[in-house]
Amino acid sequence: MNFHTRKWVRPGDLNPNATLFGGRLLEWIDEEAALYTIVQLENKHVVTKFISEINFINAPRQGDIIEIGIEAVTFGRTSITLRCEVRNKLTREDILSIAKITMVNLGEDGKPVEHGKTKIEYVSDRVNS
Template identity: 70%
Template sequence: MRFHTRKWIKPEDLNPNQTLFGGKLLAWIDEEAALYVTIQLENKRVVTKYMNEINFVSSAEQGDIIEIGIEVVKFGKTSLTLACEVRNKMTRKTIIKIDKIIMVNLGEDGKPSPHGKTKIEFVKDRLNSSKS
């Protein structure tokens, strides 16, 4: 799993127990998944269709640094299925795991559209191939 984003837990990210608010973390995960898929599919029109069971394993406190990891599990015709893990950067303890996030590629009409991708592509490789 590749960890792309780090977040520093600030006072505004906390719940009344003074630990990381789960809703804030889920919003960060949703944004990270959307960014990842947007880059992979080269299309800014992607939406979250589904997240399976969300398992909070541990928490984070103010001052902790967390990192969000995403990996592609499956390429569908109009979708990408991802897995996600969020962990504490310093302790390496898992905070949350989500085994299945389905992101759907949309066409200009706002309806699911085939994306034609079958494997992970890295931006550096796209840039190198466009120079040839």
């Protein structure tokens, strides 16, 4: 799994327990999943359809640096299913895991459309082909 995105837990991200608010972390994950999908499917029109059980393992605190990892699991006809792990950048302590996030490829009309992808591609693969 590649961990590309890092976030710094700041005072405005905290809940009343002085730990990272779960909703803020889910916002960051949803954004990262969308960006990953846009790059993979080469289409900026994507939406989140499904997020499976969210397993909160440890709670980050103010000042922690976390990193979000996203990985493609399967490619559907109009969708891509991802998995996600979040960990503490410095300690490598697990923070959260999500087994499935399904993102759907949309056409200009906002309806699901086939994307034609079957495997992970990297920008270098597209440039050299």
